[in-house]
Amino acid sequence: MFTLVNGLTTGMAVFLVAAGLTLVFGIMRILNFAHGAFFMIGAYVASTLVGSAPRSVLALVAAAVVAALVVGVLGIVVQRFVLRRIQHVDEHYMLIATFAVMLVCVGFVKLIWGLEFLSVDPPPGIDTGVEIFSLFVPSFSLFIISSGVVVFLVLDFVIHRAWTGKMITAIARDGWMAELLGINVPAGIMAAVGGSFALAGLAGGLLLPNQTLSPALGDTFLLLAFITVVIGGLGNVRGAFIAAILLGLIDGLNTMLLPAYPGVAVYVGMVAFLLLWPNGILGESRL
Amino acid sequence: MNRTLSGLLLIFAGAALVLLPLWANSGLVFLAGTTMVVGVFALSWNLLFGYAGLASFGSGGLFSIGAYTMAVMLRGGFEGQFLLLIALSTLAGGAVALAIGIVALRRSTGIFLAILTLALAELLRITLAKIHWVGAEDGIPNIVRPNFSIGLATVDLGRGNHYYWFLCIACALLVALSWWIAHGRFGRTLRTIRLDIERAAFMGVDTHRYRLVAFTISGAIAACAGALFAPWAQIVTPDIGNMMRSTQPILFTLLGGASSFWGPMIGAFLFSAIEFSTRTLVGIQEIITGSILLGVVLLFPTGVAGAWNALIARLTARPRRDEATSAALQPVKE
Amino acid sequence: MxxxxxxxxxxxxxxxxxxxxxxxxxxxxxxxxxxxxxxxxxxxxxxxxxxxxxxxxxxxxxxxxxxxxxxxxxxxxxxxxxxxxxxxxxxxxxxxxxxxxxxxxxxxxxxxxxxxxxxxxxxxxxxxxxxxxxxxxxxxxxxxxxxxxxSSPMCFGGYGNLMAQKHPEIEKWAMLRSDVTALADITNAFSNGLKAETEKAGRKVEVLDPVLVPYGGADFRNQISNIIGSGAPGLFNVLQGADAISYYKQARTFSLDEKFKVLCDSANEFAIAKAMGANTPASLWSWTGWYPxxxxxxxxxxxxxxxxxxxxxxxxxxxxxxxxxxxxxxxxxxxxxxxxxxxxxxxxxxxxxxxxxxxxxIHFRKEDHAFAGDLTYIRFGRDDKNANGWSVFETAQLPGAEFLERATPGSKLN
Structure with a gap:
């Protein structure tokens, strides 16, 4: 039973990271290798703001929001000076460009924050556990789960209900037509890319008390987030949400049924998913 | 003019490589040998990408299969049949690629194929790291460089720079083979498929079969490169097929230029040259490598080979211009 | 210069x-x-x-x-x-x-x-x-x-030995390690050292099979919950670097300190305390190669x-x-x-x-050029009185030569 709750936690943590990744894919059609690095920068920025012992949940969330803003601005810089310039070249050049951006980011994180491990504690209020129907659940897990759900709901609303989403969807579906209709396409893309990078930064801040800060932090989540985005159907936020939960549950079952091979089921599950639903469980989406 | 100049350059580069051990530092020779092998490996990847339009992110896994097959066989005492071992490793890689291709190619292409192959390569790496019989994480060390015999002549590849020269010959043969595949009827058909899969199918080309064959050939050559690499490095570890290895050919190809046959090779040597000349700047390796990559992608989106072709075209400044630009623009999405 | x-x-x-x-x-x-x-x-x-x-x-x-x-x-x-x-x-x-x-x-x-x-x-x-x-x-x-x-048998065999001496009351030990094959040497050595010393004293000790956690993983809570369920009062953790710190952080919510009487870390020594500060576990043993x-x-x-x-x-x-x-x-x-x-x-x-x-x-064994220096173990933990939030409580040293494995240069041990 605990395994399931924890699977949900893992899933939501991964979703927080994957949300921005799938969004940027929906708009720009690129698999952003640098996403993990921006997640890491978000975490480092938030840790600098909040110190090693945040005073309250609010302080942590505020730090995460500021980190999101910083990373969002960085994202706009990257979009302006790198991605936009090679937008019309083969998509694989985007890949190598984001790979290069990742290397540069990791290099600068090492220079700025050093190599020593840093750690941020969960703030009071979410640093213990609660009993739910005689099941011990760490309250930080509840924090992650609710953060994931909130981010998903907000994102879903923005994309499927609000006018911003309609505009971005229009741009993603047919930029040329959108332009004809009087939508400021470059500004729209800029906002959306900034938004998806900001999501990476936000995830970095929110997950801060869960992980240890090291320059390798980006790698821990990048592959899992990739898998989520692919299983969910590229660019499909709802798909990513479901895929993240599935992934968390698979990982949970893995530790329960095959404790000798931790972390293997995720890959096997992914290969199976890809062969059964080659376009993701909810299909590819241009938002 | 373009052809002759590039041809001369190629001959010059080849000669410099062969003569390298006569004057260069042994570290440089080792690096050159490594670069040749990964250059061929990148070439095999581009056979798939540049010609068939399929991007694999798990080519490191096939490299690893070749290297491990060779290492296990050499450890098992089959040193006498080196050529046979190379053939066997190549076949192993080809067979695995074929199996994956049969299952995956019809279902997924593009980014799905990329992620699928990436996951398979990771699974292979994790599995190898768990098997004690192949040394788990520490791999198989102390791989011997065997004797090599053709007819009556026998060369001891373990001595001096013999294995280096053997690598030169082997890589040259593999490059020639790739050239022949890429520029023959098969390569032309692949290009047609890449440019317009529906039209190719309409013209009666069995597109699936062509792609499957290309996938298999590419995998076989990657494994062959791995097999050549094992006795060169004299150690194989599961990390020989890690994600960095799988991204290597992608980087080299895009750096050198995917539209050019020689692009991946050029990219490989350029990358090694950068790494070697910045080896004393420890601690900021990532920034240097990243910045250079970024610079190349932004300034020469057609890779070094594309920029070179464009330069030649501008210098010769004759009506041939359209040919050069069309070559340079090929990686653009059609 | x-x-x-x-x-x-x-x-x-x-x-x-x-x-x-x-x-x-x-x-x-x-x-x-x-x-x-x-x-x-x-x-x-x-x-x-x-x-x-x-x-x-x-x-x-x-x-x-x-x-x-x-x-x-x-x-x-x-x-x-x-x-x-x-x-x-x-x-x-x-x-x-x-x-x-x-x-x-x-x-x-x-x-x-x-x-x-x-x-x-x-x-x-x-x-x-x-x-x-x-x-x-x-x-x-x-x-x-x-x-x-x-070598692993030396420092972790010695580690097991030390724990058997210091905590004769603990009759059941749990272990947890990253899923890296090379780390199996460490848990084996610890277990052997522990058993050898307890048996010498005429007692019995049960050492459970190690619980495995993914290497470079993001979440260790499932395994933490498993290991707490084992009911053993002693715990030996073999994780490296960032993994180890994330693990101790996540374990804090489960009050790992209170669930186990003795907590041992393999070799992360001060990296844990430096990162976790005032949230370092209450008491944690670790091996170290050099402690001034x-x-x-x-x-x-x-x-x-x-x-x-x-x-x-x-x-x-x-x-x-x-x-x-x-x-x-x-x-x-x-x-x-x-x-x-x-x-x-x-x-x-x-x-x-x-x-x-x-x-x-500095002395090497002639047969196989293995180093046989002193083994140092430290116990540190949370300490509100100290400005950095933690301090070192005790150190113990053992002569390494006693725990160095047999010399078999050129061939596998065993």
């Missing part, structure tokens, strides 16, 4: 050794003695590679300040192994191609396994810095290489400690600092005593010499 003549004459044994061999002295005077250092300076191992570089540089500075070797300065040539065997081989071949014959190399076993077969051709003498894998002194033994590191406060009467250790504080402003140096310092010292001392750079002369010199290093007298 300041040369102090008085200091040089007074303390440098190197000077005396050189005087005895005037011919060699002349040949080497003026020309620097170059030592190649190959370590991991990029990627995930960079943290440890940086420690090794710092420690080695401190050693070179100290030795040169004391007059160098036979009047010649020591020059350290540092290269990155790029976290791969072929990176290490490239660096090794480059440096040997430039005529370097003295090497110190460390962090990852596979990278050492890549260079070891090349020592003979280049006539190289090598000290393997901090390496713990058994293969290096057993199946991959090379007579030109010395392991200045602690435990070597109070060792002047070299104090000097290295001071030099490191000056360099990095960090009062708690990682154990790699001391080990890498002593590695360079071992090489320099051997060159001074042998008056030669040839492995044929250096190897017997290193085998017989016992220079005073930060870790104590």
């Amino acid at each position: 300041r040369l102090n003549r008085r200091h040089f004459l007074a303390t440098s044994a190197a000077g005396l050794g050189a005087l005895a061999m005037p011919g060699i002295l002349r040949a080497q005077q003026g020309e620097a003695v170059r030592i190649g250092l190959i370590t991991t300076l990029s990627g995930p191992g960079q943290l440890y590679g940086n420690y090794i570089k710092d420690g080695s540089e401190i050693a070179v500075e100290r030795l040169n300040a004391a007059g160098g070797v036979n009047g010649a300065k020591i020059e350290l040539v540092v290269r990155d192994d790029k976290n791969s065997p072929e990176g290490a081989v490239t660096a090794f071949r480059e440096l040997t191609g430039n005529g370097i014959k003295l090497f110190a190399q460390g962090t990852f076993t596979a990278n050492l396994l890549g260079t070891l077969p090349l020592l003979e051709d280049a006539d190289v003498t090598m000290v393997m810095v901090g390496a713990s894998a058994l293969a290096l002194t057993h199946e991959a033994y090379n007579p030109r290489a010395f392991r200045l590191g602690f 406060a435990a070597n109070k009467d060792n002047a070299v250790s104090d000097e290295v400690h001071k030099a490191y504080i000056k360099l990095r402003g960090d009062e708690y140096p990682n154990w790699y600092i001391g080990v890498s310092h002593d590695s360079i010292l071992t090489i320099a001392n051997a060159v001074a005593k042998a008056g030669s750079l040839d492995a044929a002369k250096l190897v017997p010199t290193i085998e017989t010499e016992t220079p005073q290093g930060a870790l104590g007298k």
